[in-house]
Amino acid sequence: MVGLQAENLSVNDGPLTQANATLLRPSSPSLPLAELRARYEADGYLFLKQVLPREDVLSARESYFTSLESTGVLKPKTAPVEGIFDPAKSHLDYPGIGAGHVGGNGKPGGDRAAAFVDLALDAHYQDWYAEKFCRHPALYDFVARLTGWGDDTLNLRRTLLRNNIPGSKPIGVHYDQIFLRYGEPTSVTAWVPMGDIKINGGGLIYLEDGDTLGVELEQAFFKKAKDAGLSDEEAKSAFNTNMMSTGLLSEFPVGFAKEHGRRWLVSAYEAGDVVLHKPHMIHASTINNDPDNVIRLATDLRFCDSSKPYDKRWMNSYRFGDGV
Numbered sequence: 001m002v003g004l005q006a007e008n009l010s011v012n013d014g015p016l017t018q019a020n021a022t023l024l025r026p027s028s029p030s031l032p033l034a035e036l037r038a039r040y041e042a043d044g045y046l047f048l049k050q051v052l053p054r055e056d057v058l059s060a061r062e063s064y065f066t067s068l069e070s071t072g073v074l075k076p077k078t079a080p081v082e083g084i085f086d087p088a089k090s091h092l093d094y095p096g097i098g099a100g101h102v103g104g105n106g107k108p109g110g111d112r113a114a115a116f117v118d119l120a121l122d123a124h125y126q127d128w129y130a131e132k133f134c135r136h137p138a139l140y141d142f143v144a145r146l147t148g149w150g151d152d153t154l155n156l157r158r159t160l161l162r163n164n165i166p167g168s169k170p171i172g173v174h175y176d177q178i179f180l181r182y183g184e185p186t187s188v189t190a191w192v193p194m195g196d197i198k199i200n201g202g203g204l205i206y207l208e209d210g211d212t213l214g215v216e217l218e219q220a221f222f223k224k225a226k227d228a229g230l231s232d233e234e235a236k237s238a239f240n241t242n243m244m245s246t247g248l249l250s251e252f253p254v255g256f257a258k259e260h261g262r263r264w265l266v267s268a269y270e271a272g273d274v275v276l277h278k279p280h281m282i283h284a285s286t287i288n289n290d291p292d293n294v295i296r297l298a299t300d301l302r303f304c305d306s307s308k309p310y311d312k313r314w315m316n317s318y319r320f321g322d323g324v
C-alpha cells in the first residue's frame with residue numbers, strides 16, 4: 001500500500017484518510033536493543049512484527065471462539081479460529097466489554113446478551129488464556145530485556161480481552177495511565193491482536209507524538225486539582241473528576257486529532273504482532289468494518305517495574321464493576 005488508501009477505515013466521528021492519518025512504523029524485534037529503546041522513547045510506541053509465535057496466538061483465538069460458539073455469535077459452518085460473525089445477527093446482542101461506553105466498566109447488554117457476556121468474561125479465567133497466553137515467555141522476556149527491569153518485570157493480572165464485533169462501538173481516545181493512576185507511570189502496555197486484523201478491521205490507532213501530549217494533559221489535570229486545593233495524594237486520585245466519567249479524553253478521534261494538529265497512525269496487524277506503548281501514549285480504536293465480518297479480538301497485557309510503587313488494583317483479574 002502506498003500511503004493511506006484504505007477503504008472504509010473509520011472511527012466514531014468519521015473516516016481516516018490521507019488528510020488525518022498515516023502509517024504506524026513497524027519494527028523487527030531483532031533490531032539492536034538500543035534502537036528499539038530509542039524508537040519506544042521517541043515514538044511512544046514500538047510496533048513489533050512477529051514477536052509471538054503465530055500458531056500460539058491462533059490457538060488462543062481458537063480456544064476463545066470455541067468457548068463462545070454456543071451463543072450463536074459465529075457464522076454457521078465456519079471454523080471458530082476464523083471468528084466470523086454471523087451476518088444474520090445484530091451486534092447489539094453481542095456487546096463487547098471495556099469499550100468505556102457503559103458507565104465505567106459495568107456489565108454490558110441486557111438479558112439477550114447475558115450468556116455471551118458471561119462466557120466472554122469467563123475466558124479471562126481459563127488456563128489457556130490466564131496462564132498460557134498472558135504469561136507467554138516470548139513477550140515477557142522481550143519486555144524484561146527492553147525495559148532492563150529483568151526479574152523485577154511484573155505481569156499485571158488484570159487484562160481485557162476485547163471482542164469487537166463488526167459495526168460495534170470502539171473505545172474512544174485515552175491514555176492508559178488514567179486507569180493505572182495509583183502507581184508510578186512506569187507501566188508498559190502490550191496491545192496484542194489475537195488474529196489477523198485488516199487495516200479497516202478495527203485495529204488500534206495511535207496519535208502522532210501522542211506521548212508528549214499525554215504527559216502535558218496529565219500535568220494539566222494535576223495542576224488543576226492542586227489549584228483547587230487538593231493535596232498531592234488527592235490530586236492523584238482525583239484526575240477523573242476533571243475528565244469524562246469514563247476516563248476517556250474524547251469519544252471523537254477525528255475531532256481530537258484536528259484540535260491538536262496531529263495525525264492518527266494506523267496499521268493492519270498479523271497474529272504474532274504486538275504494539276508496546278507508554279503510559280501516556282494517546283490511542284483509540286477504529287470501527288470494525290471488516291468486509292468479511294471477521295470479529296476483531298485483542299487483549300491488553302500490562303507490565304510494570306515491581307521495584308517501584310505500582311497500581312495494586314491491577315493484580316486482580318478483570319471483573320465487571322471493579323472500579324478500575
Ligand SMILES: O=C(O)CCC(=O)C(=O)O
Nearest residue numbers: 162171189191285298300
Ligand atoms: O483493544 C482496544 O480496542 C483497546 C485497547 C487499549 O486501549 C489498550 O490496549 O490500552
Ligand SMILES: [Fe+2]
Nearest residue numbers: 174175176283
Ligand atoms: Fe488503552
